[in-house]
Amino acid sequence: MLIIEILNEALNRGASDIILATWSYPSLKIDWEIVYLDKLQILDKDIFEKEIMTIMSDSQKTRFLSNLEQDFSIDVKWLCRFRVNAFFQRLWYGMVFRPIKNVLPNFEELGLPHSILNLTGRKNGIILVTWSVWAWKSTTLASFLNHINNTRRKHIITIEDPIEFVYQSEKSLIEQREVGLNTTSFENGLKYALRQASDVIMVWEMRDLDTFRLALRAAETWNLVLATLHTSGTARTVSRIIDMFPADERDQITQQISESLIWVIWQDLLKRADGKGRVAAVEILVNTTSIANMIRKGTIHQINSAIETWAQDGMITMNKYLEFLYNKWIITEESYRQNLKQ
Helix, strand or coil: CHHHHHHHHHHHCCCCEEEEECCECCEEEECCEEEECCCCCCECHHHHHHHHHHHCCHHHHHHHHHHCEEEEEEECCCCCEEEEEEEEECCEEEEEEEEECCCCCCHHHHCCCHHHHHHHHCCCEEEEEEECCCCCHHHHHHHHHHHHHHHCCCEEEEEECCCCCCCCCCCCEEEEEEECCCECCHHHHHHHHCCCCCCEEEECCCCCHHHHHHHHHHHHCCCEEEEEEECCCHHHHHHHHHHHCCHHHHHHHHHHHHHHEEEEEEEEEEECCCCCCEEEEEEEEECCHHHHHHHHHCCHHHHHHHHHHCHHHCCECHHHHHHHHHHCCCCCHHHHHHHCCC
8 A cells, every 4th residue: 555655664764754635745754844755656636535544444534524633543564653633635635644653662762851750659749741842742751651650550541632652551550541432532531530540640631621620639639640731831831720720710729739730841852963863852840849839829930040040959941951952962053042942
């Protein structure tokens, strides 16, 4: 099949994404730049219908035609697993594939500060991974879950859309639920996870107010909650959560967050100076007693300065981490200066 040929070529070239659009050559994204596979044929409507759409199940096709968008994942024999987004565009169909490694990521391989791994040993609370676009959030979360799975005897429940990395139970018992297939929503999956003797709950994305409420409740009832969120900055993450709630609830919510939050990691991806792939740049906020007081008092604007001051507690600003990467010649001076935060 042509789709297998395209995906195989993408893996051989180290592409981060494979983009297929009707009436265009298949294209790869390699180090953020589009590369056309112009030795292959242009993807017309017949090719999409006969070869590419066949990777969807009947239920996925039904949802796709109804919603005009569809996220799902597939296992391609002898290749790897892919996360897929299907959509309609002006000239008909489009699809984006993202390879998912068959081997679960090892924390050290990501190049992230080892200090944050120790915090996954907490019995309860909330760990948030926030990101800019395409910033390895799922890989980071997978490394945390893999560490817990291999070192602690816990009941882990994941709520994902779609399921990306596939885990095997080791010391822990791990169960994965996909929104739309195993549960109707993140909110519903989280609600019922609290009735399933859970110890660790991973929520793929905190998308609405009710999901946040349930996550806080889970963290207060002896669950370690790991979740992702779209924000740019650790202090902004705290502000965004609080601002989601009605004004009459904010005193209560700030109290809950100050008690439940463990840490926030904000990450971005940058090109490596040697041209060999990408490296994560991070900002880390640890919820110390002083940070918790700032959250309770509503002086969140002071958090950025506090991160710079209390590096001994495992915190680091994005600018400081960029400086570290530049001084180690991991990123170029141009990349360093382009990504400095004002």
